[in-house]
Every structure is written in C-alpha cells, then in structure tokens.
Amino acid sequence: MKTEISLENGASIFNLSGRLDSHTAPEFERKVQDFLTSPTHHLVFNFNNLDYISSAGLRIILNTAKAYKLSNYQFITCSMQDHVLEVFEISGLDTFITICPTLDESLTTLDTREQDADQEFLST
Amino acid sequence: MKISFQLTNKDSELTKLHANLVKLEKRWSLSVKTVRELNLVLDELVTNIVEHGGCENICTIGIELMKEDTVITLTVTDNGPSFDPTITPAPDISLPLEERSCGGLGLHLVRKFSDGCSYKRENNQNVLTLIKKLPTECR
Numbered sequence: 001m002k003t004e005i006s007l008e009n010g011a012s013i014f015n016l017s018g019r020l021d022s023h024t025a026p027e028f029e030r031k032v033q034d035f036l037t038s039p040t041h042h043l044v045f046n047f048n049n050l051d052y053i054s055s056a057g058l059r060i061i062l063n064t065a066k067a068y069k070l071s072n073y074q075f076i077t078c079s080m081q082d083h084v085l086e087v088f089e090i091s092g093l094d095t096f097i098t099i100c101p102t103l104d105e106s107l108t109t110l111d112t113r114e115q116d117a118d119q120e121f122l123s124t
Numbered sequence: 125m126k127i128s129f130q131l132t133n134k135d136s137e138l139t140k141l142h143a144n145l146v147k148l149e150k151r152w153s154l155s156v157k158t159v160r161e162l163n164l165v166l167d168e169l170v171t172n173i174v175e176h177g178g179c180e181n182i183c184t185i186g187i188e189l190m191k192e193d194t195v196i197t198l199t200v201t202d203n204g205p206s207f208d209p210t211i212t213p214a215p216d217i218s219l220p221l222e223e224r225s226c227g228g229l230g231l232h233l234v235r236k237f238s239d240g241c242s243y244k245r246e247n248n249q250n251v252l253t254l255i256k257k258l259p260t261e262c263r
Contacts, residue, residue: 021171022138022167052163054233055168058229059226062221062224062226
C-alpha cells in the first residue's frame, strides 16, 4: 500500500493506493496519527487507487472520523471503487462519513461548508 | 476441485493468501468479485486468529477451498485456544459515530460475504467451515 500526502485548497489530501489490510494498516495508521492529534487543516482520503479494504482499514477510518468530529475541521472521503464502497455501506460507515464521487467534488463540498459556516457566524 | 495451503500466524501472510486466491481465479474460472469476497472473508478470519487467537508461538492456520458445482466450501483450522466465531454478537451498525466501536466489524463482513458457517472443536483445533454460493457468471 502507498500513501501520498499533499496540500490542496487548504486541505490535506491522502492519496491511497494498493491494499489496506491488517498487514499494511499499522504503517498507514502511523502516517494518519500526526493529523489526528491536533488537526490544522481539513482532511480528504482519496480512495481512487485503493483496491481493497478490510476491517483493519475501516478501524482507522472510524478513528479518523471520530477525531475530526471533535475538531474544527472536516474529514471527507472520495473516489471509492464500488467494492470498497460496498464494504463501507455494509459496515454502516457511510451513515456518518461523507463520501464524494470525485476529489474535485470533495474540495467543493469543503468550500461550500466553509461558506455556510461563515454565513452562520456573520448572522449571529 | 479442492486446494489447500497453510499460513502461519503473521499479518504478512495475507500477501500469500491473496496470491493463492488470484491463482484460483483462473484455475476455477471465478469472477474478480468472487475472489475479492473470498479474500476478504479469509483475511478477516486469519487476522482474527493472528490478533486474538492466543497463540504465543508460531501456529499454523490451515485453509482449504473446495468447489462443487455452484458452491465453494471454505475450511479454516487453527490450533489456538477454543474460539467459536459463529456465536459472537453482531455489531450495531446503526449507532451514531460517537457510539460506534470497531469491535466485531471483521466477523460482520465475514457473515455478509458468505452464505452460512459452522464451527466445531476437533483434535484440539478450531475448525470453521463456511459456504459461499457462486453468482451465475461463475457457474
């Protein structure tokens, strides 16, 4: 499994590729950990090239979602292959994790939510 | 048609599991989807044995796959302490994020991607048998 991290439009993007299972999960978790302790940007997991996920991977995604829920930043996922999306749905993670069809749409979603938050702030 | 192989209780063995299943795809004319689902089921069971099987030393995990007509029967054996995965409670996947825990998700996926399972303790081994019905294109 490979993880490339970039910064785009004020969001950290994790581009994941390969297989996320209990063998590869520990290294991925180490890379994610720094972003969970004190988030400074929004976070996007781009699943475009991720071919496989098991419950070991879902556990990290769940913990990431929990950490971001407590922060002022958003966590979004995007570009899942159908079978990866199926595993998310069967596990019920799709009920509280935003899954966008493409990376562009996830960045737009972040922008829109930021504007909404600004509006809310100005109107109070 | 039947194949069997052995793994040891290490996470790195999942690479070997994947490689063996990819070979079966051609040999048994299975769909990519079927192989992926078999992989996930066996991955979760092997991971469970590695992480919770209570084997302090190297233990052997036996995997057997048998294809008969429209059904594949999977048998997973290990010589760890007695553990019956068929009676573990299913996780509540309707809980909100704050209340969700990761426990039980692996076996939940095993149940969802297979069509029946049974467990027995035999000769000091856990023997788990699962069946997977093949979709029409694999028959």
